[in-house]
Amino acid sequence: xxxILGLSPCTWLLALFMTYALILTYKTLVERDLVKxxxxxxxxxxxxxxxxxxxxAPDLVLAYVAVGVGMYTAxxxxxxxxxxxxxxxxxxxxxVNKP
Amino acid sequence: MIAGLVDxxxxxxxAALLLIGGVLDVIAAIGMNRFRNFYLRLHAAxxxxxxxxxxxxxxxxxxxxxxxxLGETRLYIAxxxxxxxxxxxxxxxVGSHALAQGAHRGRVxxxxxxxxxxxxxxxxxxxx
Amino acid sequence: MAASALxxxxxxxxxxxxxxxxxxxxxxxxxxxxxxxxxxxxxxxxLYFIRVVKGPTLPxxxxxxxxxxxxxxxxIVLFSMLCGSPFLAVGALPLVLWAYxxxxxxxxxxxxxxxxx
Numbered sequence: 420x421x422x423i424l425g426l427s428p429c430t431w432l433l434a435l436f437m438t439y440a441l442i443l444t445y446k447t448l449v450e451r452d453l454v455k456x457x458x459x460x461x462x463x464x465x466x467x468x469x470x471x472x473x474x475x476a477p478d479l480v481l482a483y484v485a486v487g488v489g490m491y492t493a494x495x496x497x498x499x500x501x502x503x504x505x506x507x508x509x510x511x512x513x514x515v516n517k518p
Numbered sequence: 519m520i521a522g523l524v525d526x527x528x529x530x531x532x533a534a535l536l537l538i539g540g541v542l543d544v545i546a547a548i549g550m551n552r553f554r555n556f557y558l559r560l561h562a563a564x565x566x567x568x569x570x571x572x573x574x575x576x577x578x579x580x581x582x583x584x585x586x587x588l589g590e591t592r593l594y595i596a597x598x599x600x601x602x603x604x605x606x607x608x609x610x611x612v613g614s615h616a617l618a619q620g621a622h623r624g625r626v627x628x629x630x631x632x633x634x635x636x637x638x639x640x641x642x643x644x645x646x
Numbered sequence: 647m648a649a650s651a652l653x654x655x656x657x658x659x660x661x662x663x664x665x666x667x668x669x670x671x672x673x674x675x676x677x678x679x680x681x682x683x684x685x686x687x688x689x690x691x692x693l694y695f696i697r698v699v700k701g702p703t704l705p706x707x708x709x710x711x712x713x714x715x716x717x718x719x720x721x722i723v724l725f726s727m728l729c730g731s732p733f734l735a736v737g738a739l740p741l742v743l744w745a746y747x748x749x750x751x752x753x754x755x756x757x758x759x760x761x762x763x
Contacts, residue, residue, distance in 0.1 A: 435688070439695055446699060454755065455704055461748055462698050462711045465741070469718050472725060472737055480737035488715075488744040496755050526669035533679050540686030543717060547693030550713070556705050559697075563713050570690065571716035571742075574683070578723050581680075584670055585727070594732035599723050602738045606716060609742065613712060613749030620753030621705040 433473040439466035451506045453499045457492055464488045525584045532580030535573045543570030556627045560614055567610035575603035680728050687721045708752045715745040 423431060443463040450456040464487025471480045546566030553559045579599035585592045621627055622637065629635065694714040701707040719738040726735035 620756035624756035
């Protein structure tokens with residue numbers, strides 16, 4: 420088996436997919452649109468799935484795909500349809516309207 | 519004699535499908551980045567789903583049928599590849615069409631280089 | 647005498663069978679073909695990921711995640727063939743089917759602003 424910079428190709432692929440997951444997690448955190456954040460989180464689940472395949476854990480793959488891509492997205496879209504879609508953040512120093 | 523010939527045909531057909539599928543997938547990814555509108559990106563998504571998902575899976579199944587070094591497990595891999603190809607060909611066009619319909623009906627993005635939009639007129643006539 | 651002739655004929659059969667099996671290239675060539683295809687799919691997933699990160703509207707992101715998951719399902723089967731293990735390939739089918747359900751959820755949510763019925 421050939422090596423790239425002293426590491427095997429599986430390790431490089433694991434690093435690539437974990438980088439995808441890290442970037443998508445950051446986008447989920449800073450996103451103001453709730454539905455977009457949910458979809459970013461589903462993309463993070465897809466990247467984690469590939470990382471688990473690289474780690475040779477197919478049983479975890481079955482559970483993680485079902486929960487991360489399917490159930491989580493369905494549940495959070497169901498919740499997001501009943502609340503406001505955009506996250507309002509008052510700029511600092513402004514008066515907050517209190518009833 | 520016949521088995522060797524069938525193996526050779528399956529192998530070269532599968533390798534051709536796999537490599538053509540890989541090239542089509544890269545082309546679809548480039549188009550996904552270069553089109554400027556959601557409805558134009560649907561074309562690239564179609565190429566990426568059928569040309570970049572269905573064809574390589576068929577080719578992988580055919581190659582896996584000829585890998586006699588794996589023993590019986592080659593049949594498992596071929597079965598998984600063919601089943602995934604079947605369900606991908608069934609579900610990917612339905613999914614992209616549903617997404618386009620949802621995007622149009624929710625007025626998220628409207629088709630931009632358009633002369634006349636009868637669907638929009640109909641939906642506004644129905645009071646949606 | 648007859649037995650030795652039979653075994654010689656069988657040996658000829660086996661030899662000719664080996665010569666015809668060699669129509670298919672050796673496993674090293676297959677491995678290189680699969681590696682080349684794997685490189686193509688990795689490049690494609692990188693470009694799809696760029697569209698996922700900078701997609702301006704919601705359907706763009708959903709479409710890019712969808713096609714990215716199809717691409718990576720092919721990648722899973724490819725990787726399991728390179729490893730020679732069929733148990734790694736079972737993740738491909740759930741990935742495709744749940745990506746389809748993600749499409750349907752988001753289209754329902756966009757069309758009528760709520761999930762269900």
